[in-house]
Amino acid sequence: MRTRFDRELETLNLEMIQMGSLIERSIESTVQALIEKDVELAQEVIGYDKDIDDMEREIETRCLRLLLQQQPVAADLRLISTALKMITDMERIGDNAADIGEITCRIAREDYIKELRHIPMMAEATIRMVKGSVDAFVHRDLEKAQQVIDTDDEVDDLFEEIKAELIGMIHQDADCGAQAVDFLMISKYLERIGDHAVNIAEWVVFSLTGEHKNHRIL
Template sequence: MRTNYDRQLKKLNDEMVEMGSMIEGVIEKAIKALVNQDVDLAQEVIRRDDQIDQQEKDIESLCFKLLLMEQPVATDLRQVSSALKMVTDMERIGDHAADISELTIQMAGKPYVKELEHIKAMAKESRVMLVDSIDAYVNLDLTKARKVIAQDDVVDDLFIKVKSELINLIHRNADAGEQETDLLMVAKYLERIGDHATNISEWVIYYITGEHISGN
């Protein structure tokens, strides 16, 4: 019976990795669509959100099945309960990728009022945080989980830079205020992606150590 339980736990890990890969992919495509003002690619990201939602439901169902089985020990329970929390953050990251793509469609057709260097840097950092947080879960890597949490400061600092630049632009050119506001929302969604990756890593630490860390 324990062998079956271990098999189901491995399936949970595999499902989490698959969902993490899906989300990493939509973030990458959402940013590429934003930078290139590619409406078709942005629409693809939005369509993928339904698949991510379904993956979340599948993982939740598997977690509940594992909790109802008779074999779990304390570490198993922490793994499954952490996965349940993590998958919610992962689904929200998928939502934010779709949100960014909706703004991309809204801004299409007009040149950007500024270079997107800091937004692209935010996207890169938040994507690395997501990948590392899932890797930390699968490999029980406490060091990597803590590194992700520390890395959130980098994303926050970049968001402050983007916000400051866009507010200054709005003051200088109110006519472009709508696009500047949309770009600020893009940056805010990326900042939230970093927060969700941090949450995931905090749950990884709980899974490994039993220690709760304050979340975002």
């Protein structure tokens, strides 16, 4: 019975890796679409959202089956509970990437009011955070989970830089206001992705230690 349970846990790990890879690709592609004004790629990212939703349901079903059909010990119970919590944040990351894609579809035919410098930096940091948080779960790596949590300050600082720059641009030229709000929303979605990655990392800490901080409500 334990061998079968361990095989199911291994399959769960693989599914979590697959879902993590898809949301990483969503973030990377949605920012690439924004930079290159690629509406077709942005629409592709929006389409990823359904695939991510489907993966969330599949993993949720597996977790519930493990809880109902097996009798997990405390450590296994924390692990499965963590996976259930993680996929909620992972699904919301997919939503945020799709939201950026929708904005790109709307503004891609316009001249951008600013060079996109900090937004790609935010995206790169959030991709590292998402990958790190999923890797921490798969490899039961407490140190890697803590690294993800610590990286959140980097994303928050970039968001504040973008916000200050955009507010300054609006003060100088009110005509750029509409697009400035769009870029502010894009950077806010990236900040939220970072927050979701922190949530995931904190659930990994819980699965390994039994302790959990109050996670962010998003």
